[in-house]
Amino acid sequence: MSMEIERECPSCGETATFWKTAYMEIHLGKKTKWRCAECGYGYIQIDGDISTAEA
Template identity: 70%
Template sequence: MSLEMEYDCPECDSSQFWKTAYMEIHLGKKTKWRCSDCGYGFIRINGDISTADA
């Protein structure tokens, strides 16, 4: 899995996010992402569940 990804930040105009944490949980792979410009972050589980959509 890559350490960076392209995602449109809802807080600023950046689209560069960095992986800040990763772990296996009972639901699958939990990954924390953080915007490189403003620090906005979200969590994605298995690529399907995301706190960014909440």
């Protein structure tokens, strides 16, 4: 998995680079924390299916 991704940031309102700030294996799958390089908005993604990011 890459250390950075490009995606829409709900806080910035535009596409931004998100950096991986943490990663671990948990009972639900792979837990990854991402943080926007522009504004600091962060979200957690679990195994690619569960996310705390706004839709």
